[in-house]
Amino acid sequence: MANMSEKQELAAQLRMLIGEMRNAGFAELEIESADLNVRMVLGSAPASAPAPSPDSELPGKSAEDAAPKPVSVTAERVGVFSFGKQRIEAGSKVSKGQALGIIKGISIQDQVVAPVSGTVDAVFVREGEIIDFGRALFSILPD
Amino acid sequence: MFNKILIANRGEIAVRVIRTCRRLGIKTVAVFSEVDRQALHVRLADEAYCIGPARPDLSYLNIPNILSVAHATQCDAIHPGYGFLSENPTFAEITQKCGFVFIGPSHRAMERMGQKSVARDLMIRSGVPVMPGSTGSVEDPEEGLKIAHKVGFPVLVKASAGGGGRGMRLVETEDRFRTLFSTAQAEAQSAFGDGRVYVEKYLRNPRHIEVQIMGDHHGNIVALGERECSIQRRHQKLIEESPSPAVNADLRRRLCETAVKAAKAIDYVNAGTIEFLLDADGNFFFMEMNTRLQVEHPVTELVTGYDLVEMQLRVASGEPLPFKQEDIAPHGWAFECRINAEDPANGFSPCPGRINDYLPAGGPWVRVDSAAYTGYAVSPSYDSMVAKLIVWGPDRETAMDRMQAALHEFRVEGIKTTIPFHQWAFGHEEFRAGLLTTGFVDKHQVSMIACMQRADEDERERANGAGGKAVEHGKTQDQNGTGRA
Numbered sequence: 001m002a003n004m005s006e007k008q009e010l011a012a013q014l015r016m017l018i019g020e021m022r023n024a025g026f027a028e029l030e031i032e033s034a035d036l037n038v039r040m041v042l043g044s045a046p047a048s049a050p051a052p053s054p055d056s057e058l059p060g061k062s063a064e065d066a067a068p069k070p071v072s073v074t075a076e077r078v079g080v081f082s083f084g085k086q087r088i089e090a091g092s093k094v095s096k097g098q099a100l101g102i103i104k105g106i107s108i109q110d111q112v113v114a115p116v117s118g119t120v121d122a123v124f125v126r127e128g129e130i131i132d133f134g135r136a137l138f139s140i141l142p143d
Numbered sequence: 144m145f146n147k148i149l150i151a152n153r154g155e156i157a158v159r160v161i162r163t164c165r166r167l168g169i170k171t172v173a174v175f176s177e178v179d180r181q182a183l184h185v186r187l188a189d190e191a192y193c194i195g196p197a198r199p200d201l202s203y204l205n206i207p208n209i210l211s212v213a214h215a216t217q218c219d220a221i222h223p224g225y226g227f228l229s230e231n232p233t234f235a236e237i238t239q240k241c242g243f244v245f246i247g248p249s250h251r252a253m254e255r256m257g258q259k260s261v262a263r264d265l266m267i268r269s270g271v272p273v274m275p276g277s278t279g280s281v282e283d284p285e286e287g288l289k290i291a292h293k294v295g296f297p298v299l300v301k302a303s304a305g306g307g308g309r310g311m312r313l314v315e316t317e318d319r320f321r322t323l324f325s326t327a328q329a330e331a332q333s334a335f336g337d338g339r340v341y342v343e344k345y346l347r348n349p350r351h352i353e354v355q356i357m358g359d360h361h362g363n364i365v366a367l368g369e370r371e372c373s374i375q376r377r378h379q380k381l382i383e384e385s386p387s388p389a390v391n392a393d394l395r396r397r398l399c400e401t402a403v404k405a406a407k408a409i410d411y412v413n414a415g416t417i418e419f420l421l422d423a424d425g426n427f428f429f430m431e432m433n434t435r436l437q438v439e440h441p442v443t444e445l446v447t448g449y450d451l452v453e454m455q456l457r458v459a460s461g462e463p464l465p466f467k468q469e470d471i472a473p474h475g476w477a478f479e480c481r482i483n484a485e486d487p488a489n490g491f492s493p494c495p496g497r498i499n500d501y502l503p504a505g506g507p508w509v510r511v512d513s514a515a516y517t518g519y520a521v522s523p524s525y526d527s528m529v530a531k532l533i534v535w536g537p538d539r540e541t542a543m544d545r546m547q548a549a550l551h552e553f554r555v556e557g558i559k560t561t562i563p564f565h566q567w568a569f570g571h572e573e574f575r576a577g578l579l580t581t582g583f584v585d586k587h588q589v590s591m592i593a594c595m596q597r598a599d600e601d602e603r604e605r606a607n608g609a610g611g612k613a614v615e616h617g618k619t620q621d622q623n624g625t626g627r628a
Contacts, residue, residue: 106211
């Protein structure tokens with residue numbers, strides 16, 4: 001989970017950088033450091049766009065806002081997904097620890113629970129879908 | 144025949160199994176760890192699912208996740224490949240209990256061959272020659288010493304539950320026996336939780352000869368000839384060939400009969416290999432049985448003409464073997480070189496990393512089994528094998544020449560590989576004369592390392608010298624090579 005929000009953090013920072021580049025009129029920017037190597041080219045060709053594709057789980061508004069960052073819920077087991085009785089949809093209010101669905105393995109059923117209280121802003125999974133390890137299932141905007 | 148199978152493995156062997164399945168119209172499900180998302184077996188399979196992080200115990204050894212994928216995707220059977228879960232009797236048993244066919248032997252056969260002293264006793268009772276030594280395990284060092292005197296020094300004290308050289312001690316002289324006996328016991332206890340050891344005669348510089356067998360569910364067991372795998376380093380095979388230059392028709396018949404006898408003793412089904420040590424006088428002794436498909440199975444495929452993975456699938460689905468013992472008539476000679484991401488000039492230390500340029504050898508009678516490609520990163524989490532280069536020729540001489548030509552052409556840039564080692568070996572006069580023993584690499588270590596270092600220097604000079612010219616020269620050579628082929 002920590003890993004996921006780190007990625008989102010990075011995506012937000014890159015977006016901010018792109019804004020700055022546009023403002024300053026730069027077409028190309030290269031950053032090299034010990035643990036980061038980014039080359040960004042602004043233009044119409046999508047193939048050369050180096051920033052991660054805009055994730056649907058990220059809000060469209062600028063990242064400078066103090067708005068809460070969405071939390072991604074990923075699968076830690078492998079199996080077939082089922083929502084169960086109540087159907088979680090985008091906009092559903094959930095509370096921390098609430099069951100969002102189950103992953104049925106060959107001899108194990110694993111509950112997927114909400115890590116935080118908030119509003120579901122994206123559902124990435126369908127009923128009956130085969131879920132592999134690390135797969136993103138939901139995105140929740142914390143309260 | 145099966146409709147869909149899961150392959151519980153990665154790398155070249157997963158690719159190897161997928162290829163035969165594709166030809167037979169069997170759908171394949173690959174499983175992979177997080178670092179293998181870009182792996183070739185993931186791309187080639189009909190479906191692929193991530194089963195865990197890089198650590199093997201959390202992914203490729205994760206029985207619940209593997210079986211959950213097999214269940215969710217409605218597979219009929221599971222092919223374990225080699226390594227990972229392939230010789231795990233518990234996995235074989237659970238797989239069957241969950242309603243899938245395990246493409247391999249029964250878990251009972253695996254269990255019995257996995258315990259070395261049990262296997263040894265079973266072989267003695269079945270009339271299979273074993274290295275002279277104790278019957279079953281030995282607890283008392285005095286009793287062990289008596290046996291050592293009877294068979295003559297040097298002797299090996301080996302852990303019954305052992306493998307990979309752990310819990311094993313070579314005892315050269317009587318005065319060292321008691322100490323080394325207890326060391327082996329202690330090491331076996333800590334490594335395997337089982338302190339039982341046994342004593343057997345140690346053979347100096349034997350040949351490693353193994354026999355491929357295949358059994359079906361109708362009581363047929365057939366031997367598909369021998370392989371010689373004497374060129375090894377610390378029990379890791381580097382070069383294999385079939386047939387063996389040390390085996391004549393009479394010895395081959397006896398080896399094959401003995402291997403079939405050993406397999407019948409445990410009602411063996413599917414592919415298996417009986418490993419023997421062969422001494423200079425032509426005596427052979429049972430060493431162990433590998434209850435799975437071997438890395439070096441392609442050399443047997445090239446000389447017999449049978450696809451062993453196809454045979455595994457047919458037998459596992461209940462079909463009888465399509466051949467009898469008298470149908471097996473090996474033809475010509477085959478070699479396999481294991482191209483590993485290791486530095487032979489530097490104690491074969493592992494060299495994981497990204498391959499910037501991958502250009503496998505080609506041409507007539509050249510086969511490459513690999514999961515590598517340009518841009519592929521050899522992960523430090525798994526074994527270091529990059530490719531298996533296999534060639535066939537009508538005789539040993541021609542096959543060796545073809546291997547040398549293929550090695551010359553094979554390019555793996557960005558990491559160190561064992562290609563220079565193989566070039567050295569195939570140019571060595573003792574190797575070319577077929578004078579092989581398991582001590583070959585150690586015996587010639589100094590000259591081998593010197594040769595590797597010279598090759599390294601040449602490489603550096605070429606890189607530092609006229610770079611553009613070297614590239615152009617290489618291109619010209621390639622075109623010529625293609626033209627000749």
